Amino acid sequence: xxxxxxxxxxxxxxxxxxxxxxxxxxxxxxxxxxxxxxxxxxxxxxxxxxxxxxxxxxxxxxxxx
Numbered sequence: 001x002x003x004x005x006x007x008x009x010x011x012x013x014x015x016x017x018x019x020x021x022x023x024x025x026x027x028x029x030x031x032x033x034x035x036x037x038x039x040x041x042x043x044x045x046x047x048x049x050x051x052x053x054x055x056x057x058x059x060x061x062x063x064x065x
Contacts, residue, residue, distance in 0.1 A: 001048045008040040027056040034058040
């Protein structure tokens with residue numbers, strides 16, 4: 001699944017994503033920490049790995065391992 005960064009708070013490492021279907025999805029610091037990234041920019045495209053219940057497990061940049 002992919003989306004676009006709508007908000008990102010570098011202090012608490014969490015934010016919201018705007019999915020391609022127009023819905024918003026919140027991600028917490030644990031999902032960001034699993035990415036290995038240091039920062040996300042507003043409007044940046046990301047890939048999302050979600051748990052069965054829909055909770056975001058990991059946020060990553062498409063094409064970057």
